[in-house]
Amino acid sequence: MPALLVVLVLLASGCAPGGSRSDGIPTADAPFTLTAFDVGQGDAFLLRADGATVLVDTGEPDADVVRLLRSEGVERLDALIITHAHLDHVGGAPDVLASLPVGVVWMHPVPAVDDVVPEYARTLEEARRRGVPVRGPPAGARVAIGALHLDVLGPPPGRPYAWTGSERNNTSIVVRASVDGAGSVLLAGEVEREAQADLLASRADALRVDVLVVPHHGSRTSDPAFLAATRARTAVLSVGAGNRHGHPHAETLTALERAGMRLHRTDRDGTVRIAVRHG
Numbered sequence: 001m002p003a004l005l006v007v008l009v010l011l012a013s014g015c016a017p018g019g020s021r022s023d024g025i026p027t028a029d030a031p032f033t034l035t036a037f038d039v040g041q042g043d044a045f046l047l048r049a050d051g052a053t054v055l056v057d058t059g060e061p062d063a064d065v066v067r068l069l070r071s072e073g074v075e076r077l078d079a080l081i082i083t084h085a086h087l088d089h090v091g092g093a094p095d096v097l098a099s100l101p102v103g104v105v106w107m108h109p110v111p112a113v114d115d116v117v118p119e120y121a122r123t124l125e126e127a128r129r130r131g132v133p134v135r136g137p138p139a140g141a142r143v144a145i146g147a148l149h150l151d152v153l154g155p156p157p158g159r160p161y162a163w164t165g166s167e168r169n170n171t172s173i174v175v176r177a178s179v180d181g182a183g184s185v186l187l188a189g190e191v192e193r194e195a196q197a198d199l200l201a202s203r204a205d206a207l208r209v210d211v212l213v214v215p216h217h218g219s220r221t222s223d224p225a226f227l228a229a230t231r232a233r234t235a236v237l238s239v240g241a242g243n244r245h246g247h248p249h250a251e252t253l254t255a256l257e258r259a260g261m262r263l264h265r266t267d268r269d270g271t272v273r274i275a276v277r278h279g
């Protein structure tokens with residue numbers, strides 16, 4: 001029987017950071033929170049648990065994710081995870097490294113540096129300058145940071161998606177983040193159908209979560225079967241208002257609704273804070 005999920009969503013407007021409440025449950029007291037920053041086109045998700053402050057992606061450079069982090073009271077990161085080297089994910093990373101102490105960076109090397117944004121190299125450079133280790137944990141790794149467990153589900157080793165025409169998206173780092181007694185979140189960067197098919201085939205059990213961060217800003221590149229397999233009750237979409245890609249695509253929204261998920265979108269809701277609990 002699926003665990004009963006209680007999810008609390010607090011919208012940014014009119015809410016004091018971390019101290020807001022709805023249904024009597026303040027996010028500040030929740031054992032595990034997910035904040036989806038409103039960074040326009042891009043992703044920047046903050047995971048917080050006892051002894052763990054982790055940022056997954058950093059938006060574009062002008063999103064000023066450092067300011068957003070400070071507005072949440074974040075002065076250091078235990079880990080910075082860059083799912084893949086596209087500008088709207090790695091763009092703010094050099095600034096984060098230059099501005100805040102960071103324990104470790106997770107980022108996989110890109111096969112063809114020529115066509116990658118300069119922020120990728122600048123991220124490596126800033127990390128090196130500040131003595132921050134850069135690692136690419138392999139699929140199957142389980143890392144504990146405080147109360148937070150990070151299960152790395154992808155990408156597989158090698159270059160299995162070189163043929164897809166969207167290798168960088170498909171080789172996004174895929175992480176299942178969970179806190180015992182609280183809940184779980186799936187963050188999958190921009191994996192598309194090819195990587196999603198492999199995850200479904202190899203790690204279907206691990207895909208089950210309470211909260212799904214919808215891959216690729218709700219693009220139609222997601223397989224409805226993958227979205228449904230998460231059995232999430234809540235879906236979060238980081239979407240730029242009026243973005244030129246047409247995200248989120250209608251068919252993906254329909255798939256999420258058919259799977260019974262409650263949707264939250266940064267383009268409409270602004271920064272979204274979620275306290276995840278299952279009972």
Ligand SMILES: [Zn+2]
Nearest residue numbers: 042086088190
């Ligand atoms: Zn993106």
